[in-house]
Amino acid sequence: MAVPIFRALIPKSHPPLHSLCPTPSMVDENPKKRRSLFCSPSELNPVRSEVSISVGIHLIPHPNKVDKGGEDAFFISRHNGGLIAVADGVSGWAEENVDPSLFPQELMLNFSYLLEDEEVSINDPQILIGKAHAATTAIGSATVIVAMLERNGLMKIANVGDCGLRVIREGRTVFSTSPQEHSFDCPFQLSSEVVGQTYLDAMVSNVELMEGDVIVMGSDGLFDNVFDREIVSTISRYKEVSEAAKALANLAKTHSVDTNFDSPYALEARSKGFDVPKWKKVLGMKLTGMVENLMILL
Template sequence: MDWNCKFSSKEEQSAAASASGFIGTQLSPVRSEVSLCVGSHLIPHPNKVEKGGEDAFFTSSYSGGVLAIADGVSGWAEEDVDPALFSRELIANASGFVPDEEVNYDPQVLIRKAHAATSSIGSATVIVAMLERNGTLKIANVGDCGLKLIREGQIIFSTTPQEHYFDCPYQLSSETVGQTYLDAMVSSLEAIEGDIIVMGSDGLFDNVFDHEIVSTIGQHRNVSDAAKVLANLARVHSLDSSYDSPYALEARSKGIEPPWWKKIIGMQLTGGKLDDITVIVAQIVSSL
């Protein structure tokens, strides 16, 4: 199959990569340089459509490829602070520091420099993944944005959400009492040609189960299509008050009670979680 996969620049941190699609190759250990073929999709919270939501992301073709998502913490709106400002500036700074010599293609250092350069008031969860051309995938995340690596229809790696307690994730902040790059969960693994990366804000993972992610990836050969379908699936689930979502299951496991009117009629806590939804889908492909 002849194909091309080139990144296209767009405004600000919402730059998304255009991609021709998933490549049907036989999986084998990486013998040549690899890069990322990327698709992305963002759906704002229904009440935040006009301002574009509070998630921010960027993708870059630097070296093997870089992916990053930041999710602005909505609680700042109660203090008349736009939660989107911090996440957008953080991501814009991270994008600019990618080729910095001091970063040296280390996602944890990239988070440190981006955070230090961010002057907006607010806070955000963040995840950064950097693919080296030899196939080494480096990941650093603070909070509950996540990444899953799929190989031959199986999830072989998942990041673990970090939270102080239910619905209160670790977060980088303009306040001195928040987390820093030192609190990031750092991972490194060897990716091979044909592997699929699914990265998202918690709006994806709170509403879509792993088996749905794997099934969707298996049904869509194009990375852009897969990202869009996953984001739309998360949106549909988030609006369904009867859907037994991953978010509802976790809430019940933590002892969270349903509204009083549900308790009276014997109903349990169910439903999706309304949120901004950002999805990035990337395939590991040969640079040749």
């Protein structure tokens, strides 16, 4: 699961920053990771001038996938106002002897090549997804979310599948994306196959940010296991976005293995008619969210 977190800041000059395809070494050397995006600010006034972002990341791969850093990938850039993206590889490809991490990694790499593209330069995340997908040759599929920040404070978002984003302002969630699913546990996804979703299926949103807004972005591993109220309370306890990202990742991991915790995933599953076997109910056990990987960006 990936969780990126970033914060909207008053304009200052920053050196270019590009990060993609998380690996254990990247996580250790740089407090940037995937599966959730976090931004936390100080004062909350409408952004009138150029803005920038402060980003932190934390990654917790599945124990069986540590050697390759998990199956999620991310990309961060301060190009123009800033761009943050998360892609979640679909684990089912492993049954076909295909490495699920390759497709999302190449997709994110293609993002970096397209930053200067004329259509993408006008801050159109949907076009970016389409062109990066068309250029991806790896076998596999992935859900993806992209947030592009204009210097005037407008954030444009496009997502395909169940990666998500929350905007937190003054201790409240003021915006959240909605997952796209064919059915329960079967999200929309970009794929190497002819049959599948394209950039045209992306859900597109625009949000006007205020200075100090906190943006939490991540794959389903975060939102399946952590309620929005827990996200708000967790990030409120940390001044550093990297520490907040780590705390969210650890909380999601803890919830994912707690059979007594009624997670967002468990509640949704029951509403769709899915539940644990009766013998497990007798023991008080509940459904838990699936955490293939955990990545948080701040």
